[in-house]
Amino acid sequence: xxxxxxxxxxxxxxxxxxxxxxxxLPYGLSHEDILELxxxxxxxxxxxxxxxxxxxxxxxxxxxxxxxxxxxxxxVDEDGLEQILGFYYPxxxxxxxxxxxxxxHCTAVALEPTHVCRIPVARLDRLVDKLPSLRHQxxxxxxxxxxDEEKLLLTLGRKNSMGRICSLLLTLSRRREMRGLExxxxxxxxxxxxxxxxxxxxxxxVSRVLTRLQRDGVIRIRHNDVDxxxxxxxxxxxxxxxxxxxx
Amino acid sequence: xxxxxxxxxxxxxxxxxxxxxxxxLPYGLSHEDILELxxxxxxxxxxxxxxxxxxxxxxxxxxxxxxxxxxxxxxVDEDGLEQILGFYYPxxxxxxxxxxxxxxHCTAVALEPTHVCRIPVARLDRLVDKLPSLRHQxxxxxxxxxxDEEKLLLTLGRKNSMGRICSLLLTLSRRREMRGLExxxxxxxxxxxxxxxxxxxxxxxVSRVLTRLQRDGVIRIRHNDVDxxxxxxxxxxxxxxxxxxxx
DNA sequence: CGCTGTCGTTGACCTGGATCAAATAACGAC
DNA sequence: GTCGTTATTTGATCCAGGTCAACGACAGCG
Numbered sequence: 001x002x003x004x005x006x007x008x009x010x011x012x013x014x015x016x017x018x019x020x021x022x023x024x025l026p027y028g029l030s031h032e033d034i035l036e037l038x039x040x041x042x043x044x045x046x047x048x049x050x051x052x053x054x055x056x057x058x059x060x061x062x063x064x065x066x067x068x069x070x071x072x073x074x075x076v077d078e079d080g081l082e083q084i085l086g087f088y089y090p091x092x093x094x095x096x097x098x099x100x101x102x103x104x105h106c107t108a109v110a111l112e113p114t115h116v117c118r119i120p121v122a123r124l125d126r127l128v129d130k131l132p133s134l135r136h137q138x139x140x141x142x143x144x145x146x147x148d149e150e151k152l153l154l155t156l157g158r159k160n161s162m163g164r165i166c167s168l169l170l171t172l173s174r175r176r177e178m179r180g181l182e183x184x185x186x187x188x189x190x191x192x193x194x195x196x197x198x199x200x201x202x203x204x205x206v207s208r209v210l211t212r213l214q215r216d217g218v219i220r221i222r223h224n225d226v227d228x229x230x231x232x233x234x235x236x237x238x239x240x241x242x243x244x245x246x247x
Numbered sequence: 248x249x250x251x252x253x254x255x256x257x258x259x260x261x262x263x264x265x266x267x268x269x270x271x272l273p274y275g276l277s278h279e280d281i282l283e284l285x286x287x288x289x290x291x292x293x294x295x296x297x298x299x300x301x302x303x304x305x306x307x308x309x310x311x312x313x314x315x316x317x318x319x320x321x322x323v324d325e326d327g328l329e330q331i332l333g334f335y336y337p338x339x340x341x342x343x344x345x346x347x348x349x350x351x352h353c354t355a356v357a358l359e360p361t362h363v364c365r366i367p368v369a370r371l372d373r374l375v376d377k378l379p380s381l382r383h384q385x386x387x388x389x390x391x392x393x394x395d396e397e398k399l400l401l402t403l404g405r406k407n408s409m410g411r412i413c414s415l416l417l418t419l420s421r422r423r424e425m426r427g428l429e430x431x432x433x434x435x436x437x438x439x440x441x442x443x444x445x446x447x448x449x450x451x452x453v454s455r456v457l458t459r460l461q462r463d464g465v466i467r468i469r470h471n472d473v474d475x476x477x478x479x480x481x482x483x484x485x486x487x488x489x490x491x492x493x494x
Numbered sequence: 495c496g497c498t499g500t501c502g503t504t505g506a507c508c509t510g511g512a513t514c515a516a517a518t519a520a521c522g523a524c
Numbered sequence: 525g526t527c528g529t530t531a532t533t534t535g536a537t538c539c540a541g542g543t544c545a546a547c548g549a550c551a552g553c554g
Contacts, residue, residue, distance in 0.1 A: 075401055079489060096393060097390055097394040097397060140348075143346035143347035146393055150344060157403060158329075239325075244329075408511070
């Protein structure tokens with residue numbers, strides 16, 4: 001923990017030196033353009049575990065990029081139903097669904113002590129008018145978010161509980177690789193109840209499936225970390241037992 | 248049918264006179280800007296029922312707006328699982344998830360004979376750089392698509408079969424109103440199997456739920472049209488039986 | 495240290511909706 | 525019109541996973 005914070009403070013404070021710049025908003029921008037971008041970004045803003053970064057309904061003033069740590073987004077509908085929409089990791093942008101009517105459509109909550117970069121939309125908007133490559137990257141990221149949600153719809157709609165858990169573990173592992181880390185161990189910074197909510201299961205079922213995967217030697221669970229022992233078996237299980245539409 | 252096609256030909260061929268301009272891409276643009284936009288749009292391109300407008304993996308050359316008729320979008324994953332992502336109606340834009348890597352991430356299929364407006368992305372892109380209000384509207388529509396998918400995730404994740412069907416009927420009805428039509432009858436241009444796939448149910452369950460709603464006097468089904476007899480009861484049922492996370 | 499609250503696991507049971515099956519209804523081709 | 529095909533409804537069973545309940549494992553705290 002202490003080691004981690006020390007490392008963080010050693011990280012460069014600017015977009016142009018950030019290790020996440022190929023995943024995040026600066027990607028595709030010239031060095032000069034990145035310098036312009038970083039002038040409006042407040043980097044490394046710390047937030048505590050279970051703190052809310054923004055709340056559903058808040059006016060859209062800033063969007064955020066995760067520097068380190070992890071967050072979840074949640075929607076609540078008029079009946080009080082609560083659904084976790086996603087878990088977010090370094091390089092991810094939060095708040096993109098708010099452009100529609102200039103207010104946040106979901107609530108963002110930190111899963112652990114986290115650092116984010118704050119990007120004021122008004123200033124971003126002006127810069128986007130000046131820099132076509134920034135507009136491209138922003139639209140690319142929004143479009144990416146759309147197709148990520150589409151993949152999630154497919155998983156939730158057509159897979160059984162085993163398939164859902166295995167798909168999630170594979171996705172988290174793949175995202176680690178995108179950030180240049182080892183595929184495993186995957187850290188489950190969210191609680192079982194949050195995992196269950198996200199995957200539309202009950203927490204007992206999540207627990208049973210994870211136990212079963214460990215018993216079968218596919219994964220190894222320790223604390224909140226999951227080692228992927230047999231990635232091939234995980235892939236096989238992520239698609240087995242999935243519904244196929246007749247005809 | 249014949250009457251409908253005649254009416255269509257009488258519709259103005261330009262964005263500036265299109266009755267859907269407040270829902271579609273031209274919204275928020277000045278009259279001059281709309282004139283620029285309509286120079287690059289091919290309006291009223293006819294496609295037949297079950298024709299594919301674009302296919303998952305196709306290079307992104309055009310995006311489309313629906314003029315009249317209806318369409319669905321489908322994703323297929325590596326295991327051959329097929330999931331319908333949404334049903335689309337006049338004023339809706341199709342293909343927005345393709346900006347991420349310049350190729351379509353889903354397949355768009357017409358549910359009935361349909362007219363679409365074709366918008367070449369290369370020319371749109373150039374125009375977007377010139378017209379900030381066009382960029383705003385495009386980002387607004389993408390952001391809207393994101394939060395629509397988030398609502399769908401909530402419905403599929405937390406509601407039982409009755410809640411899903413009722414939510415769908417209410418959504419279709421609300422969308423009719425947005426287009427300036429009566430809230431009812433809702434036309435189910437898609438087949439029961441497609442409805443079932445979209446809602447992650449089996450077609451038998453869809454049929455049973457619809458029958459039950461009709462027996463209870465909430466709706467009246469004739470052919471593919473559904474009259475909403477008791478909107479209040481529909482609303483009540485759309486939230487009843489929904490899962491609430493403990494704690 | 496024991497107390498208390500939170501979180502996770504495990505077991506026993508039950509139900510909503512999936513699955514299997516068969517009868518009807520609607521549609522299109524000729 | 526008739527025939528063949530496809531879409532939809534209805535009925536009868538079954539099971540994955542939801543529900544209820546008990547227990548174990550920690551963590552923070554006085």
